[in-house]
Amino acid sequence: MDDVASRAEAARETSPFLTAKQAAFYLGLGYGTLKQFRQKATGPRCRRHGRIWHYHIEDLEAWSAAQSCGGDGA
Template identity: 65%
Template sequence: MHASIFDPAGGGALGPAWGHRGDWPHDPSTGPEIMDDDAAARAKAARESCPFLTAKQTAFHLGIARSTLKAMRLAGKGPRCRRHGRTWRYHIDDIEAWSAANARGGDHG
């Protein structure tokens, strides 16, 4: 199995340090620019290895619950996805495009 970009601790699908249900690591000493750099690095690594993410990985990447991602898919409001066998997969470029298109407020330039 390939090392996952979403598993920095090496302890499973999301690693023990990340918590359950796509919890984002909340470190008050980490500013938003560091989190943006981290997200960009994860997206770049995903594109270079396997650009198709599972629903669990996609929910983690977006910082939402997997059930929320599923509800958005069923309503046709989430990121573009496709079925690979029995699982839904999300391309990292589609995730990033959807996220950018749904940005609101502040300076997102």
């Protein structure tokens, strides 16, 4: 896990795109869960670069914010 976290951090510093594994870690989801969301078109926006799916950090943050519920916003 630490390797994935360090790679995700390095990717964030150098590129706005994360791989699916990095994006899942960033969101606190399992890789399989994120893959299911992608297949059902219910997850964050993603792009396919060659054979690899990539997620833009802004898309991850927007999707995550849209999932929030409850509370008074304070």
